[in-house]
Amino acid sequence: MSLKTIKSITLALIILLGSNAIAQQLKVPAASPTQTVKQAFGISEITIEYSRPGVKGRVVFGDVVPFGKIWRTGANSTTKITFGDDVKIEGVDVKAGTYGFYTIPNADSWEIMLYKDLTLGGNVANYKTENEVIRVKVKPTTLANKVETFTMGLADITSTTSNIELTWENTRVAISVVTEIDSKIMKTIESTIVQDTRPYYQAANYYYENNKDLKQALEWAEKAIVANPKAFWVVLLKAKIQLKLNDKKGAIATANQVIIMATAEKDDSFVKQAEKLIASAK
Numbered sequence: 001m002s003l004k005t006i007k008s009i010t011l012a013l014i015i016l017l018g019s020n021a022i023a024q025q026l027k028v029p030a031a032s033p034t035q036t037v038k039q040a041f042g043i044s045e046i047t048i049e050y051s052r053p054g055v056k057g058r059v060v061f062g063d064v065v066p067f068g069k070i071w072r073t074g075a076n077s078t079t080k081i082t083f084g085d086d087v088k089i090e091g092v093d094v095k096a097g098t099y100g101f102y103t104i105p106n107a108d109s110w111e112i113m114l115y116k117d118l119t120l121g122g123n124v125a126n127y128k129t130e131n132e133v134i135r136v137k138v139k140p141t142t143l144a145n146k147v148e149t150f151t152m153g154l155a156d157i158t159s160t161t162s163n164i165e166l167t168w169e170n171t172r173v174a175i176s177v178v179t180e181i182d183s184k185i186m187k188t189i190e191s192t193i194v195q196d197t198r199p200y201y202q203a204a205n206y207y208y209e210n211n212k213d214l215k216q217a218l219e220w221a222e223k224a225i226v227a228n229p230k231a232f233w234v235v236l237l238k239a240k241i242q243l244k245l246n247d248k249k250g251a252i253a254t255a256n257q258v259i260i261m262a263t264a265e266k267d268d269s270f271v272k273q274a275e276k277l278i279a280s281a282k
Contacts, residue, residue: 032075032150039154041162042179044084048164050101051075052150060169061105070113070124073103073166074150077121081114081164088178089114089164090136099133103166103173105140110173112136136175143170159209182210193220200224201234208241217241232261232270239277248281255281 032051039046053075058064065071073079082098090112100115102124114133120126150168160181163174189203201224207217221238228234239254255274262270 034076035152037153039157039162041154041157041177042085042087042160042181043184044096044179046084046154046162046164046177047082048080048101048152048154049082050079050150050152051077054149055146055169061171062107065105067106068104070127071103071105072120072122072124073101074152075122078115078118079152080118085179085181088176089134090138090176091178092134092136094134102127105171108139110138110140112138112173112175138173138175140171140173143167143172146170198223198227200227201231201237204241205237208237208244214241214245218245230261232258232265232267235261236270236274236277239274243277243281251281252278 030051032053034049034051037048051074061067079101080098081101083094083096085096087094087096094114098118100118100120102113102115104111104113113135115127116131116133117128146169147167151166153165154162154177155165155174156163160179162177164177165175166173185206189199189206192199193203200220204217204220204224207213207220218238218241221234221241224234225231225238235254236258239251239258242248242254243251255277258274259271262268262274
């Protein structure tokens, strides 16, 4: 090999390596940036991982995203949703785990599918119905204001219910999620209430919020106060339980204790809550 040839090859390698280095250094915004949404729900959490395309002046549903066709529900790789506990999606049982999230949009209805294969991505020509975990139908609603960037999240959250919410362009889709936590929490209360560090406050509050045995809740609240006499928020819980038991006189007396304690700690929020309770008890 001649010296001239060696020099030419060396120069070509230098140019190639230099181009690769420049390309690796150049970072530009992603056309459809990824997002991970984590939401505490029930006694675990729901996680959504997806990419977010933009409208960019286009007509989305019925054009960019055709009606009646399987959509990856986002962009780039598979949109994934993880449930930390068993749930019901639109009334259908779903085990805890991670699933691909696919949809079939239509003008007046959407089909929602959870999918076992997490590697399919946008290659929906290879979509196999035998890999579906569930398929449910929901109705979309029309938004007054346009949403530029495709957005997924959890909305309307309570202790046991939520909606997986999709919004893009002028369309909103809400998918019901329900989790069953009562039996698990009751078992936890039963097993921990006998331990040395007893969760009296948490147990009393759960009983109060969920309309269980209020006399038991009151007993636990009183024990929580003995364990932490300066905790005016526990005293307020006792007043709330008394009021639910229709012991208005006791509730007022306990709420007045809260006012004294919270005032000393300069906590106006609890003072107002106690005053509101007293007013409702009269």
